[in-house]
Amino acid sequence: MLYFCQEATEETMLYRFSCLDAHDHPVSTEEIEVRSLIDAIAKAHMMLTARPHHDAVEVWRGNSLLYRARNDQAAA
Numbered sequence: 001m002l003y004f005c006q007e008a009t010e011e012t013m014l015y016r017f018s019c020l021d022a023h024d025h026p027v028s029t030e031e032i033e034v035r036s037l038i039d040a041i042a043k044a045h046m047m048l049t050a051r052p053h054h055d056a057v058e059v060w061r062g063n064s065l066l067y068r069a070r071n072d073q074a075a076a
Contacts, residue, residue: 015040016060017047027054039067044069 012033017040018026034040037059044057048069059067 003035010035013061015066018058018060019051019054020039020056020058021048022055024056037061040070043066 012035014031014033015037017030017032019028021027032040032043033054034043040059044067047053047057048071050069050071055071057069058065
């Protein structure tokens with residue numbers, strides 16, 4: 001008899017995070033897998049906290065801009 005071990009995996013989605021300068025030009029871009037848009041928004045605010053020299057972080061999925069976190073905006 002064979003036994004198979006299956007790990008419980010959570011589905012994630014790939015989001016693109018673009019860090020912007022004061023002129024709204026992308027300075028860096030990262031693709032990160034997260035579970036939901038809410039988690040992506042939280043990640044964007046964490047990125048701004050860790051990188052205060054950026055003025056905004058945009059959250060993209062494919063060609064759609066889903067959220068924009070700004071330094072002058074409170075975390076959602």
